[in-house]
Amino acid sequence: MQLKNIFRKKVTDKQKPKKSKLREWGDAILFAVVASTIIRGLLFSAYAIPSGSMEGTLLTGDYLFVSKINYGPRMPFTPLAIPFTESTVYGIKTYWDGIKLPYMRLPGLSEVKKGDIVVFNKPEEADPQYDRPVDARTNLIKRCQATAGDTLSIMNAQVYVNGKAVPNAPKAQTSYSVTTDGNDINPQALRDMHIEVTQQTSVNQFEMIIPTEQLATFKKFGNIKNVVPVIQVAGEYDPQVFPHNSAFKWNQDNFGPLVMPKRGMAIALNDSTMALYRRAIELYEGNKVTVSGKDVLINGKKATRYTFKMNYYWMMGDNRHNSLDSRFWGYVPEDHVVGKAMITWMSIDSTGTFLDKVRWNRILKAIK
Structure with missing residues (x-):
């Protein structure tokens, strides 16, 4: 015989409060905002490539997923901010810096490694005139060349770390001085080979940024007489280069040696x-x-x-003569590191026609 619990009140459908459509929409939107904020803050974020400093590894118009769990999610410095917005919109701050938290990072899968492509906040904006907390500074993406404690040098455009040459990225680019026989180079050929003419100094003399994989083919053109790398002379002081001090006769192609600061050093x-x-x-x-x-x-x-209280890293673009990077503003502190670039999920070619606007071969492509 089944017994009834006389102390349990039966709840009928009529007794259940029914949510209004507005309440249901509000709950759904609130859940979506909270969930996406947690995902974006702790797991990964999406970024777009606006410039050519990492070409040809990453192209202008690439859209990336950046992992925050690889190096450990960084907690916000300014926790009160409008989610999913830039730090400023039409010159108006989207965050409140009345509350500023100290640097803290949750445990990650690994440390930053040499060769990683890293998203980080721009160290140059630590200058007082910018008046921005770390997480409100511009996001940049470069390749890590040296980690904390390493000694870095650049000799004739080749990077050396701890005395050993660092292999260049497979699709690295740099500038070349090109001499022709005076006949024009087919503009369509230059576009197809992704060669950028940065300047023309005479009728037959050019400076061009040429992808490594296109160099041998380009040299075979009938009107090309000579192609040599553009390299600043060792000992030639460039005031734009870190540490912006004439006692160090450094330039972007001949630099160092410089030891990366390390926590406890x-x-x-x-x-x-x-x-x-x-x-x-x-x-x-x-x-x-x-x-x-x-x-x-x-x-x-x-x-x-x-x-030193923190670790520091040296970041450089793969497009060496078209990249403002650590050679110009110095090393990157660990509290500026956002995450590791993992995958290209979409790529749009702004110069393409309607039918070939999307670079289909770059969709869901792993970043190396």
Whole structure:
């Protein structure tokens, strides 16, 4: 015999409160916003490539998925912000910097490795005139060439890390000086080979950015007389290049050696190390630095040594002569790292016709 529980109140359909259509839509939108915010903040984000600094590895018009779990999701510095927007819209901030949290990152699958293609916030915008918290700074994408503790040099455009040459990316690009016999080069051929003419200095003299895989074919053109790499001379000082100090006769093709700061690494403070590392000590690690004669004061106290709190990385574009990167604004601190570029999920060629606007061969392509 079945017994009834007399203490349990039977709930009928009439007793259940019925949600209005507006309430149902509101709940659905709230759930979607919360879920997408968690996914975007902790798992991955989508980004677009707006410029050619990583060509031909990544092309202008590529749309990427960037993993945040590889290096560990970075917690927001400014937690109060309008989701899914840029840091400023029409000059208006989309975040409130009244609350600023310290740098914190959840555990990840790995550390940043040499050769990784990394999305990070632009270190140059740590300068006071920008007045932006780290996570509101411009996002950039480059390839990591050196990690914390490494010694990096560039000799005749070849990168060396810890004394060993770093293999160039398979689709790396750089500038070449091209001499012709005076006859015009077919413009359609240049477009088909993705060769960019950056300047013409005379009737038969050009500077061009040529993809590595097209170089041998281009040299065989009947009107091409000579093709040589454009390389700045060693010892020629370029004031645009880090550390922007004439004591270091460095340029974008001949640079260093420079040691990447590492968490726990201590350095002596002198004229040379201050030129190379003051930016990190002051702007990235939040110290007040003053120099009085030969004395260095950090937060008002005389110091002869400094120990770094973070790891730092060296990032460069694969399109070497069309990339503003670490050669110009220095190393990237770990708190600026956003994530690792993993896959191209869409690619749009703005110069293509209606039928070939989409680069079908790049859809769902792994990034290397």
